[in-house]
Amino acid sequence: MSRAPRILCVGALTQDTIFRLEQLPRGAGKFIPAEAVQNAAGMASSAATAARRQGAVVSLWASVGDDMLGTELTAELTAEGIDCSGVRRVAGARSAIATILVDAAGERMIVPFYDPRATTPPDALPFDLSGFDAVLTDVRWPGAAALALQGAKKAGIPAILDIDVAARPILEDLLPHATHIVASEPAAAILCGEVAVEEAVSMLHARTGVFVAITAGGAGTYWRDEATGAIRHTPAPKITPVDTLAAGDVFHGSFAVGLAEGWDMERTIRFASAAAALKCLKFGGRLGAPTRTETTAMLEGQPV
Template sequence: MDTILRLDELPHAAGKYLPREAVEIAAGMASSAAAAIARLGGNVALWASAGIDSVGDRAVAELSAEGIDCAYIRRLEGARTAFSSILVDANGERIIVPFYDRRLASPSDPVPPIAAGTYAAVMTDVRWPWAAETALSAARDAGIPAILDADTAPVELLETLLPLATHIVASEPAAISVTGTTDLRECVRILSNRYDVFTSVTAGADGCYWAEGAGKPVSHVAGFKVDAVDTSLRATF
């Protein structure tokens, strides 16, 4: 669950700040991607981990109402469902403070029937490492796209998951942390040559850089000029 607080500008110092608007929604990298697929008319299932608490109840209810198959959302006794506080300014830029209960990262049973070819593609993020590793490996075994949303995470975790993906979509901070360079074209070149798969790096207002695989040229498309409302999930879509 996300609590989004809209301010005229982001805080520059300690203090109390009164928002001009506030909203609470069931959101996150995987859940927002699933909602986007559902709203575009696709059939989508979400494999996630949540606590047995009121936050989890509300999140599952809202995601189910979006048309997402939530049968594989594991509910864990004694754990707290993830939530975030997000401050958004008048330009759509944001500060995100997420909380993830480490107990939610434990292995689960059952596992969705990915290896059986039930799904056309699998998209994972880094928040539940065991599930991401399991899903990416199963997708490769099934011969379907194994897509990794490589967001900010420990480098050791990213280096575990990246070789399992057939398609890498990395945030700018994650790409820089793995490659050691701030040159985003070079980030794409290093990652695509290392793993020989489609690789892209999202760069906010600067758009996106990508290559189709090892030795392929790095392409770039600038970000579209829009009046930003909220950039919290800009890389998800």
């Protein structure tokens, strides 16, 4: 592709307050963090940041309240270089917030709050998708996700669904609209039950007929090769994680870039895996999303 790919990300925009502790709390008490940070985040917003840092032109369609926090979140992502003109402001609603605790091994505990008034279904898609190269949606604003995925399919561009933990009816409703499904292992278990990851990939493909991948954290990514029908495994880079928060979102944003640029699936997944691994080396959720140069260097075995 001779120009930067243009990607629309649809879904969550929250304020994350992240605390780094030696270990996650096991009961009530007061816990003093070693480090803390607060930033605009959420699945779609973190993916948008990743895609932007990988060189894409990115627009975000999200929904926030008409409070001061909504103004601050939008301004922060605009400063990242993301087009936030499509962010909806809902009168009387509160913008989403989340508190995240991260332990010394990089694992986390997340407590989010979404005001139902801010996630009411939109009336229409506020973008002409003919100028986009891919659409990526999460499951946090289902009505918008369905419209965006449908619009992407109509425009003949990848309609990528990031499936994470949510109520099963929401996941079931969104599945038919995607051309590419990338699910977390816990989300796949909601849809397929407690089966092996490879079997879950096959089950989701049998139900939808589209590309399916399941991310399994440090165990890598399992995906269906459309050319051969085989279930393949792409290992994750071996790292010692500092913070796994937003690693999946960085994977999805980088995956969307690879698809938009027309790469083959193996290259796309290796690229997304490298970007997610690099994010895990930095504390701060989406703030750790790497640049294109850093990701390419990891793939080439260079110091980053």
